[in-house]
Amino acid sequence: xxxxxxxxxxxxxxxxxxxxxxxxxxxxxxxxxxxxxxxxxxxxxxxxxxxxxxxxxxxxxxxxxxxxxxxxxxxxxxxxxxxxxxxxxxxxxxxxxxxxxxxxxxxxxxxxxxxxxxxxxxxxxxxxxxxxxxxxxxxxxxxxxxxxxxxxxxxxxxxxxxxxxxxxxxxxxxxxxxxxxxxxxxxxxxxxxxxxxxxxxxxxxxxxxxxxxxxxxxxxxxxxxxxxxxxxxxxxxxxxxxxxxxxxxxxxxxxxxxxxxxxxxxxxxxxxxxxxxxxxxxxxxxxxxxxxxxxxxxxxxxxxxxxxxxxxxxxxxxxxxxx
Amino acid sequence: xxxxxxxxxxxxxxxxxxxxxxxxxxxxxxxxxxxxxxxxxxxxxxxxxxxxxxxxxxxxxxxxxxxxxxxxxxxxxxxxxxxxxxxxxxxxxxxxxxxxxxxxxxxxxxxxxxxxxxxxxxxxxxxxxxxxxxxxxxxxxxxxxxxxxxxxxxxxxxxxxxxxxxxxxxxxxxxxxxxxxxxxxxxxxxxxxxxxxxxxxxxxxxxxxxxxxxxxxxxxxxxxxxxxxxxxxxxxxxxxxxxxxxxxxxxxxxxxxxxxxxxxxxxxxxxxxxxxxxxxxxxxxxxxxxxxxxxxxxxxxxxxxxxxxxxxxxxxxxxxxxxx
Amino acid sequence: xxxxxxxxxxxxxxxxxxxxxxxxxxxxxxxxxxxxxxxxxxxxxxxxxxxxxxxxxxxxxxxxxxxxxxxxxxxxxxxxxxxxxxxxxxxxxxxxxxxxxxxxxxxxxxxxxxxxxxxxxxxxxxxxxxxxxxxxxxxxxxxxxxxxxxxxxxxxxxxxxxxxxxxxxxxxxxxxxxxxxxxxxxxxxxxxxxxxxxxxxxxxxxxxxxxxxxxxxxxxxxxxxxxxxxxxxxxxxxxxxxxxxxxxxxxxxxxxxxxxxxxxxxxxxxxxxxxxxxxxxxxxxxxxxxxxxxx
Numbered sequence: 044x045x046x047x048x049x050x051x052x053x054x055x056x057x058x059x060x061x062x063x064x065x066x067x068x069x070x071x072x073x074x075x076x077x078x079x080x081x082x083x084x085x086x087x088x089x090x091x092x093x094x095x096x097x098x099x100x101x102x103x104x105x106x107x108x109x110x111x112x113x114x115x116x117x118x119x120x121x122x123x124x125x126x127x128x129x130x131x132x133x134x135x136x137x138x139x140x141x142x143x144x145x146x147x148x149x150x151x152x153x154x155x156x157x158x159x160x161x162x163x164x165x166x167x168x169x170x171x172x173x174x175x176x177x178x179x180x181x182x183x184x185x186x187x188x189x190x191x192x193x194x195x196x197x198x199x200x201x202x203x204x205x206x207x208x209x210x211x212x213x214x215x216x217x218x219x220x221x222x223x224x225x226x227x228x229x230x231x232x233x234x235x236x237x238x239x240x241x242x243x244x245x246x247x248x249x250x251x252x253x254x255x256x257x258x259x260x261x262x263x264x265x266x267x268x269x270x271x272x273x274x275x276x277x278x279x280x281x282x283x284x285x286x287x288x289x290x291x292x293x294x295x296x297x298x299x300x301x302x303x304x305x306x307x308x309x310x311x312x313x314x315x316x317x318x319x320x321x322x323x324x325x326x327x328x329x330x331x332x333x334x335x336x337x338x339x340x341x342x343x344x345x346x347x348x349x350x351x352x353x354x355x356x357x358x359x360x361x362x363x364x365x366x
Numbered sequence: 367x368x369x370x371x372x373x374x375x376x377x378x379x380x381x382x383x384x385x386x387x388x389x390x391x392x393x394x395x396x397x398x399x400x401x402x403x404x405x406x407x408x409x410x411x412x413x414x415x416x417x418x419x420x421x422x423x424x425x426x427x428x429x430x431x432x433x434x435x436x437x438x439x440x441x442x443x444x445x446x447x448x449x450x451x452x453x454x455x456x457x458x459x460x461x462x463x464x465x466x467x468x469x470x471x472x473x474x475x476x477x478x479x480x481x482x483x484x485x486x487x488x489x490x491x492x493x494x495x496x497x498x499x500x501x502x503x504x505x506x507x508x509x510x511x512x513x514x515x516x517x518x519x520x521x522x523x524x525x526x527x528x529x530x531x532x533x534x535x536x537x538x539x540x541x542x543x544x545x546x547x548x549x550x551x552x553x554x555x556x557x558x559x560x561x562x563x564x565x566x567x568x569x570x571x572x573x574x575x576x577x578x579x580x581x582x583x584x585x586x587x588x589x590x591x592x593x594x595x596x597x598x599x600x601x602x603x604x605x606x607x608x609x610x611x612x613x614x615x616x617x618x619x620x621x622x623x624x625x626x627x628x629x630x631x632x633x634x635x636x637x638x639x640x641x642x643x644x645x646x647x648x649x650x651x652x653x654x655x656x657x658x659x660x661x662x663x664x665x666x667x668x669x670x671x672x673x674x675x676x677x678x679x680x681x682x683x684x685x686x687x688x689x690x
Numbered sequence: 691x692x693x694x695x696x697x698x699x700x701x702x703x704x705x706x707x708x709x710x711x712x713x714x715x716x717x718x719x720x721x722x723x724x725x726x727x728x729x730x731x732x733x734x735x736x737x738x739x740x741x742x743x744x745x746x747x748x749x750x751x752x753x754x755x756x757x758x759x760x761x762x763x764x765x766x767x768x769x770x771x772x773x774x775x776x777x778x779x780x781x782x783x784x785x786x787x788x789x790x791x792x793x794x795x796x797x798x799x800x801x802x803x804x805x806x807x808x809x810x811x812x813x814x815x816x817x818x819x820x821x822x823x824x825x826x827x828x829x830x831x832x833x834x835x836x837x838x839x840x841x842x843x844x845x846x847x848x849x850x851x852x853x854x855x856x857x858x859x860x861x862x863x864x865x866x867x868x869x870x871x872x873x874x875x876x877x878x879x880x881x882x883x884x885x886x887x888x889x890x891x892x893x894x895x896x897x898x899x900x901x902x903x904x905x906x907x908x909x910x911x912x913x914x915x916x917x918x919x920x921x922x923x924x925x926x927x928x929x930x931x932x933x934x935x936x937x938x939x940x941x942x943x944x945x946x947x948x949x950x951x952x953x954x955x956x957x958x959x960x961x962x963x964x965x966x967x968x969x970x971x972x973x974x975x976x977x978x979x980x981x982x983x984x985x
Contacts, residue, residue, distance in 0.1 A: 179966065180962075182969075185919050187920055191939065195955075199947055261463060261468040262469055264426075266471070268455055268460075268461045269455060269456035269460070269483045270452045270453060270454070270455035270457055270483075271483070272486065279471075279478075298827070298829040298832070302829040302832040306920060306924065309924060358473065
């Protein structure tokens with residue numbers, strides 16, 4: 044098992060290296076790194092200083108190593124727009140995005156999986172049919188449009204919830220978190236709901252399909268044959284049987300959720316990483332864009348690694364194969 | 367007088383599908399007494415497994431028991447409420463399935479599965495659960511039982527897995543066990559081993575057993591009585607020795623003759639020509655008639671199950687002369 | 691398969707499809723939308739691309755307003771004075787054009803890559819599939835986003851971004867199906883005639899992979915429509931002079947807060963109807979083509 048983890052970690056590192064190489068080639072070899080670091084209105088003197096400092100006149104492989112070195116030391120460049128180190132800029136926005144994404148993901152799973160299990164357990168009931176119809180809407184309708192509709196209904200027409208922005212925050216260990224305040228929660232509700240719907244629809248469909256299959260399986264028949272109650276069957280057998288495919292898709296779609304956070308943050312003016320990247324794209328804040336690429340790649344590689352490990356932990360049959 | 371533990375009368379289980387009604391069990395009657403082993407024999411498609419599942423009410427839609435009676439320990443199982451039925455399953459009647467790889471939950475340890483099986487019917491302390499689990503594993507002959515409790519099903523060999531299934535069936539010491547082709551998926555050598563162990567077990571514990579199989583040879587080694595099924599009905603039944611020595615129904619005769627053990631060297635292996643009828647489209651009269659050498663006009667009508675001493679047969683042309 | 695056999699197979703396929711009236715309804719909707727989109731220049735009173743037609747006097751008018759051109763703006767007008775009904779139809783046209791183009795290219799590219807890799811085998815196969823797997827571990831949205839942002843606005847860039855985001859799904863599916871086929875005997879037989887490898891792959895292996903590929907295609911087309919709209923909404927897709935649905939919605943967003951909901955709402959509804967209809971048809975196709983669900 045340990046060997047498996049070590050193997051996967053090494054693979055992850057290899058992937059990160061490849062990504063860093065791709066980014067490097069794209070920016071430094073093909074593009075003009077000087078343009079990336081300074082705005083177009085910089086003087087020639089400033090440019091020369093930059094070239095000197097970062098060694099842009101050095102051979103490419105040397106540049107790559109210094110690039111890697113900078114990355115590993117957390118130097119992701121300086122934002123042209125905000126005039127602060129990108130790392131600092133991103134860290135200040137991170138809590139907002141984390142709040143939003145976690146709330147969405149947890150909501151999607153906690154609501155979606157039980158609904159899906161019910162729909163799979165009693166597929167013919169009217170409630171199940173309703174759930175399934177709504178789930179089609181959930182993953183068909185583009186996230187941004189659902190967001191608009193939510194704002195229109197709850198903010199504009201009914202006036203119950205705010206249309207955007209983040210609520211009051213509380214300082215925990217130096218970063219700002221808003222889920223502990225009432226206004227924070229009020230501001231969090233709509234965007235989190237918006238972001239969660241896609242994943243929730245997927246979880247519902249998956250849980251339903253898995254439950255239907257499991258209910259017809261020999262394992263469940265056998266358990267019933269032993270006199271186990273329907274509740275026991277659902278809780279101890281069906282739930283664990285569907286957990287593996289659920290975790291797989293959960294992991295795969297975690298990335299998609301993070302990606303769609305970009306859209307949700309834009310609509311709700313939620314001051315997180317997603318909004319940062321969109322703003323940066325339009326303001327041509329290139330250092331932020333590049334840093335974002337690298338960070339995002341890192342996040343996804345880590346997510347995949349964790350999912351792989353969880354997978355093996357869940358299915359005892361895989362442990363035998365991996366040891 | 368040993369009264370019947372289980373009495374099945376005219377059981378019929380039908381499946382209502384898009385393509386028509388399938389009748390795997392269509393008028394089955396038999397009885398099992400305490401401590402007795404009944405062998406239910408038939409080819410695939412004869413309806414024997416569905417009979418087994420019907421006893422426990424484990425028929426999923428689109429199937430259901432349409433008529434007949436199953437009396438067990440004086441209670442009528444057909445039409446019983448699901449809750450009551452659940453209290454009988456596992457506790458008074460236990461089932462051993464054909465393929466333990468599919469039936470034992472691969473994600474749970476043996477200990478967990480036994481715990482779930484025990485707690486379904488009794489409130490027990492963890493200690494008691496553990497003790498009873500170890501006990502049944504020892505009964506079925508699993509070495510180092512206490513340690514193997516924490517193993518997962520895939521960590522056992524095929525034969526061992528089936529023993530685990532048997533152990534789980536014994537947890538509540540049920541008076542009746544229904545075993546559906548329990549050794550079919552195993553190696554021949556392991557089969558023989560398990561067979562003899564089961565025989566001993568049954569004698570020691572006094573459990574009644576219904577052993578469902580297509581293999582006449584294994585059944586003959588184990589069963590006190592035999593019931594032969596064909597196309598959803600019992601065509602012959604009686605004490606094993608008598609049925610095998612002197613089969614009354616042409617089908618039973620054919621089955622016996624086609625056993626490799628009985629074949630003479632150098633001669634082609636006898637077989638019954640034709641195939642089992644599709645359960646969607648059954649002939650009106652005797653269902654074996656299309657394949658039967660002795661069939662004639664009268665066979666267009668359905669023969670009744672006629673008692674004949676301890677035996678019974680369903681045929682217009684039974685072989686009533688005693689064997690030479 | 692002989693042509694007669696194919697006709698019979700198609701007919702029984704259609705018969706089964708017909709049983710699900712929801713899917714049939716969805717198919718009708720899709721066909722109507724496609725027709726409307728194709729006929730857009732004929733059935734709309736205004737060409738939303740023609741700036742000469744637009745008058746700012748007409749901007750942001752509610753449904754029913756009679757505008758500069760003398761006709762009724764059935765669904766109102768947008769911020770530039772475009773007739774919303776016309777803009778929506780043209781927008782649907784663009785959505786369909788781009789997602790279908792991207793879908794077909796992605797399918798072709800992915801299928802050739804995946805089936806080819808399975809056929810060639812060895813290290814080439816390993817390398818190609820590694821890259822595909824790597825890409826699959828990143829969400830398509832993000833890839834499309836990054837590429838669209840880098841390349842900038844415009845049709846080709848958008849199609850490129852969409853293809854790059856989606857080909858991996860096709861490649862993976864094709865690889866799986868082709869690997870299974872490659873082991874089968876008819877391939878050995880064809881190769882030993884000897885037929886050139888290229889022919890074997892194109893004429894024998896690929897057709898047998900079509901079924902799972904169609905399943906993936908239905909998912910991907912709906913996804914492409916949604917992706918294109920999302921990118922346009924964020925401003926990364928088509929330029930503002932070519933109003934795609936996403937862009938119309940994004941423009942109308944700011945007016946929604948002041949009650950002028952129609953600018954965003956109607957394009958949005960049109961988009962949702964299109965995507966849901968495609969998904970419903972896709973669902974039914976999927977159920978029918980999935981061998982595991984055959985009773």
